[in-house]
Amino acid sequence: MRSYHQYCALAKALDVVGDRWTMLIIRELLLRGPSRYTDLRDGLPGIATNLLAERLRELEEAGVVAREDAPPPVATTLYRLTPRGEQLRSALYELGRWGAPFMTEDAEGDTFRSHWLTFPAEALLTDHAPDQPAVTIEVRTDAAPVVLETSGGGVRFRPGAAERPDAVLTGPPRLVLGALVGMLDLEEARERGLQYEGDPAVLARVRPG
């Protein structure tokens, strides 16, 4: 394990999670929960498979990740964060919050996974009517569908489709995100190719500002 050999808390943290890909592996485990090797690889487009294996081993040695054998029906190895690993959540969120402004730049050619929306969206969106019944918005991009749900004054994401969504957003990631966080107003996003089904008030309820 390469180390900075500096008696500094930040340097010690980076000794463990500062290598290339490591933070993104933590992201996957934080957002998806316990995951199989193959699911991690799917959530980390571009990673070399040997690197993923190596990083997981290092993180296990460092006490950040634990591997466990899944119960009978699945019968595969699962990787999960330890409590120590869970504690990286706020650091990771702060970094994600810092990076959120870059999401407005051109993203042509970038890979995308639906659950990555979690970062800018849960950081920026609020439920302006927390006393009303919860609403759900289904988000469809070329990646897997996710459902946004108002919860506790904010919003949460979960994978999958909604039974009876209050609104449905369909389009490329940038337009979907732009419409959600209010970078684009709904009309402009529609002109650029976003599809929106449902009452615009549903969207307005969660937009910041």
Added chain:
Amino acid sequence: MRSYHQYCALAKALDVVGDRWTMLIIRELLLRGPSRYTDLRDGLPGIATNLLAERLRELEEAGVVAREDAPPPVATTLYRLTPRGEQLRSALYELGRWGAPFMTEDAEGDTFRSHWLTFPAEALLTDHAPDQPAVTIEVRTDAAPVVLETSGGGVRFRPGAAERPDAVLTGPPRLVLGALVGMLDLEEARERGLQYEGDPAVLARVRPG
């Protein structure tokens, strides 16, 4: 510039500040303020000089760091964080907070600079008697002396010596930090080689818990 090419806020942040040494350069600029090249190098023991130059150039292009010509008496180039760079403070603090527990492990052979104490200390120490007059504790290790000062319910650090410190801590970094944050009680730290001059109540005033 190497990129993950993922449309994800965290990945975008890491595209900019995820390379080796980059976060530590930000640390130096956050803790020391505008700095000369040589001072940065001194605060980053182990960095190759070409890497420091390259990283500074990249950070400048990314709008995180700005270079400026210092006024006449100094007449040298200064590097400083832009407002965008300053916004990395909370992310950096969260990472440092996560790394703080590693400071209890053996640090034999690690390099040390006094201002690095800032991370664990400002995160953990509180002033239990904010209504009393402020106290100062001078910290002397083999690195440059620093002064801890109670301020606004917490503590702050500044480089240099104190005129009339209320207490003086002298010894290796681990013992100094251990005594400050309460990992070691004062007697035990003394047995291991820490020197403490002053009223123990001064130390007790800032210790957590």
Added chain:
DNA sequence: CAGCATCCGCTTTGATACTG
């Protein structure tokens, strides 16, 4: 198929030497 290990060409890093 899931979960790696091995090999290979390329890039990045670290150490040192040198310059305006």
Added chain:
DNA sequence: CAGTATCAAAGCGGATGCTG
């Protein structure tokens, strides 16, 4: 002081192969 130049070693990305 503030870097640039050089070069060996390590790390990375991509492809492929092996094992339950």
